[in-house]
Amino acid sequence: MSFARPLLLLALAAIPLWLWVRARRLARAGGTRMSDVGPAVGPDGRAWLAHLPAALRGVCLGAWIVAAAGPRLGPGKAEFRSEGISIVLAVDISSSMLAEDFAPQNRVDVAKQTAIEFVRARRTDRIGLVTFAAQALTQVPITTDYTVLEQALVNLHVGILEDGTAIGTAIATSANRLRRSPDKSKVVVLLTDGENNRGTVDPRTAAQAAGAMGIRIYTIGVGTQGEAPVPTGQGLQGLRYQTLPVEIDEALLTDVARMTGGRYYRATDRASLRNIFREVDRLEKSTVQHEVYRQSDESYRWPVGLGLLVFALELVFAATLSVRVP
16 A cells, blocks of 8 residues: 555654543543543443543544545556566568458458467567568557557558568667667567568668677568469559569578578468467567556545544544533
């Protein structure tokens, strides 16, 4: 439990002081301020009933002071140390990712759904999201807020960037996001279905720089073997498709992975893509320290309610068993 205004709790020390001063004042007055409670309490006598209203008043004031201090259940911020890695998902969103060789869905939809499943299985790993076409864009910096990351994946669609495939730029952008990560294990999972044809950064040069920073790159070529229906333009009823050869620069993707200590995979259907993510899930883990912010529950109602109940009891006892002499 924590308090929004903890200094107010110092006022609790005034309650026993008030009770002591009151007792001393009554003692000097010879007890004439209170009636004889003997008839009310029976022949054995329980003189403590004369002091019960004051004690109840003290409990009431104490409860209300605690309520005013703003009690809260649950920490506002908690720090954890756990095992994990830092990962950047680099997803190709060029127009060719709309190819429908993963029927009944296209490549980008399958990539999104599989990546979401991967994120949902995380517990302590930091994950970021980079999308690329002719340029590369950081959608989500590395984080443990998986809800934000999942929503960003859901919102991914082809067309938000100029068309093309800038693999080198995507690697450089992803590596830059991981550069300051404190984790020993830093990984880029890059999904693409084409060849590097845009950008000013050479993919192999970018991979070499990433490897020097201790970043491993796992490359995934997304697409079936042979031919696939690929969008070639806009028709009267939507996209116009044409069956074209699937061209993935597997030599480049293999070199990029090898230069960083990673691996290259070929995903020809949804099942194989899911298996690839499962293999990445078995990567070496390292210690991660991160902060989780939680919404604290305001708990002032309980002490307020207790104070009201005790105050009501005080009024009852003061009017019956412990009556003041006018």
